[in-house]
Amino acid sequence: MRRVILKTGEQFSNKHLKRTGAFNAQAMAAATNIIEQVREQGDAALRELTEKFDGVKIDNFRVPAEAIEAAAAQVDPKTEAALQKAAKQIREFHERQVKQSWFSVREDGALVGAKVTPLESVGIYVPGGRALYPSTVLMNALPAAVAGVERIVCVTPPTKDGSIDPVVLEACRLAGVTEIYTVGGAQAVAALAYGTESIEPVCKITGPGNAFVAAAKKIVSGDVGIDMIAGPSEVCVVADETANPAMVAIDLMAQAEHDPLASCYLVTFDEEYADKVEAAVEQHMKSSTRAEITTASLADQGLIVICDSMEQAIQSVNVIAPEHLELHFDGAFEQLGAIRNAGAIFVGEWTPEAVGDYVAGPNHTLPTGGTARYASPLSTDEFIKHSSVIQYSAKSLANDADAVIAIARHEGLWAHARSVELRKALVETGDIYGLDGANE
Numbered sequence: 435m436r437r438v439i440l441k442t443g444e445q446f447s448n449k450h451l452k453r454t455g456a457f458n459a460q461a462m463a464a465a466t467n468i469i470e471q472v473r474e475q476g477d478a479a480l481r482e483l484t485e486k487f488d489g490v491k492i493d494n495f496r497v498p499a500e501a502i503e504a505a506a507a508q509v510d511p512k513t514e515a516a517l518q519k520a521a522k523q524i525r526e527f528h529e530r531q532v533k534q535s536w537f538s539v540r541e542d543g544a545l546v547g548a549k550v551t552p553l554e555s556v557g558i559y560v561p562g563g564r565a566l567y568p569s570t571v572l573m574n575a576l577p578a579a580v581a582g583v584e585r586i587v588c589v590t591p592p593t594k595d596g597s598i599d600p601v602v603l604e605a606c607r608l609a610g611v612t613e614i615y616t617v618g619g620a621q622a623v624a625a626l627a628y629g630t631e632s633i634e635p636v637c638k639i640t641g642p643g644n645a646f647v648a649a650a651k652k653i654v655s656g657d658v659g660i661d662m663i664a665g666p667s668e669v670c671v672v673a674d675e676t677a678n679p680a681m682v683a684i685d686l687m688a689q690a691e692h693d694p695l696a697s698c699y700l701v702t703f704d705e706e707y708a709d710k711v712e713a714a715v716e717q718h719m720k721s722s723t724r725a726e727i728t729t730a731s732l733a734d735q736g737l738i739v740i741c742d743s744m745e746q747a748i749q750s751v752n753v754i755a756p757e758h759l760e761l762h763f764d765g766a767f768e769q770l771g772a773i774r775n776a777g778a779i780f781v782g783e784w785t786p787e788a789v790g791d792y793v794a795g796p797n798h799t800l801p802t803g804g805t806a807r808y809a810s811p812l813s814t815d816e817f818i819k820h821s822s823v824i825q826y827s828a829k830s831l832a833n834d835a836d837a838v839i840a841i842a843r844h845e846g847l848w849a850h851a852r853s854v855e856l857r858k859a860l861v862e863t864g865d866i867y868g869l870d871g872a873n874e
């Protein structure tokens with residue numbers, strides 16, 4: 435892994451990072467062509483693109499109900515129990531996020547508030563290129579279901595034999611997905627946004643994916659809602675010399691194995707400790723079943739930052755703004771206040787990031803690429819919208835009339851002012867035209 439050794443008092447900055455930003459011109463160009471093709475040719479384009487990029491022919495994209503039932507029977511009891519446990523804990527966590535409509539009545543009788551409405555339909559992109567992601571089904575579909583979305587559509591690329599992994603199907607069933615389609619990549623995003631003969635469009639698309647999926651989400655955003663661009667996985671581990679290097683190493687590898695573009699950061703305090711972690715990575719790598727991806731990620735995107743104080747370490751974390759942050763040192767909880775930018779924070783050596791990926795309850799769809807500076811984890815908020823509600827009485831209108839009229843006049847908007855003046859006149863004189871010149 436690349437190393438940066440900070441001098442005393444030196445600030446970690448973006449120049450130390452290799453980040454190229456979320457804009458990928460090549461992927462944007464490819465996704466634009468794919469989206470245009472799907473808009474023009476519908477299902478025929480989905481068939482052609484699936485054959486081209488996934489190497490399989492699909493006649494019917496919709497997974498029939500019988501196949502979903504049959505998949506449940508193929509899931510071994512241990513995996514079924516794990517899915518159910520994860521689903522329960524994820525559901526419970528997200529139930530705490532649910533927003534209610536609210537109304538407040540002022541002293542003058544004016545009522546203001548917000549009416550919360552679940553989105554009618556959402557499309558969930560479940561990645562399927564380099565790994566299977568039943569956990570991503572749970573993390574996206576359960577918050578949608580908890581928020582009250584009625585139509586929850588899942589799209590995911592086919593496996594080599596043209597099917598969908600039974601565990602992914604079972605996760606869909608457990609989480610309340612109402613339609614499943616065997617299609618992935620930018621073409622799936624286009625189908626969800628604009629519809630085809632076999633896929634009805636949705637109001638919003640959520641879920642992570644590779645560069646083509648991310649580019650497609652950016653392009654269709656505005657025509658449909660999108661959640662965030664959750665890109666390649668990232669982890670930043672802050673560890674001092676008391677932390678077990680083998681644990682730190684395996685936690686770095688747990689994100690590196692997602693994608694050669696995944697980014698892993700170790701923030702620590704001396705080079706000798708960093709050497710121990712790198713030696714432990716080598717040791718673990720001997721038994722990794724994903725050594726190629728993991729090695730590529732650590733070599734190309736990995737970074738070790740050597741700091742000389744905890745303050746400098748936390749300052750580095752805040753610049754990295756990682757998707758996942760692990761804290762392996764005594765008194766970690768006390769540093770929470772100083773941490774400004776992180777998607778999810780895992781406190782202490784007994785909290786490997788993997789618990790958050792699967793079962794802890796909080797969402798694993800998190801801001802990546804430094805977007806934790808302004809973005810939050812996926813939540814039920816992504817699946818609802820608010821409508822403002824305003825109800826005035828004659829008294830409350832009279833109370834606010836002069837303020838409205840003054841601002842409307844300044845803006846030069848005659849009818850805005852008049853709409854209030856007329857009502858004020860009616861309250862004061864009982865005559866809607868009691869205003870001088872009102873009936874001109």
Ligand SMILES: NC(=O)c1ccc[n+]([C@@H]2O[C@H](COP(=O)([O-])OP(=O)(O)OC[C@H]3O[C@@H](n4cnc5c(N)ncnc54)[C@H](O)[C@@H]3O)[C@@H](O)[C@H]2O)c1
Nearest residue numbers: 487561562563564591618619642643644664666667692799
């Ligand atoms: N942040 C999160 O919550 C989270 C969760 C899970 C996965 N991830 C990330 O999601 C990503 C998943 O990527 P993936 O590739 O494994 O699966 P994917 O499903 O996103 O992409 C596979 C699809 O990409 C399309 N594709 C492949 N090559 C193409 C090309 N040359 N041109 C156009 N389209 C092409 C194909 O249609 C294929 O089906 C990884 O980066 C992983 O780290 C993130």
Ligand SMILES: N[C@H](CO)Cc1c[nH]c[nH+]1
Nearest residue numbers: 567569570667668791798
């Ligand atoms: N770590 C990923 C988010 O970056 C989520 C995930 C799913 N499965 C395993 N991991």
Ligand SMILES: [Zn+2]
Nearest residue numbers: 667688689791
């Ligand atoms: Zn993961």
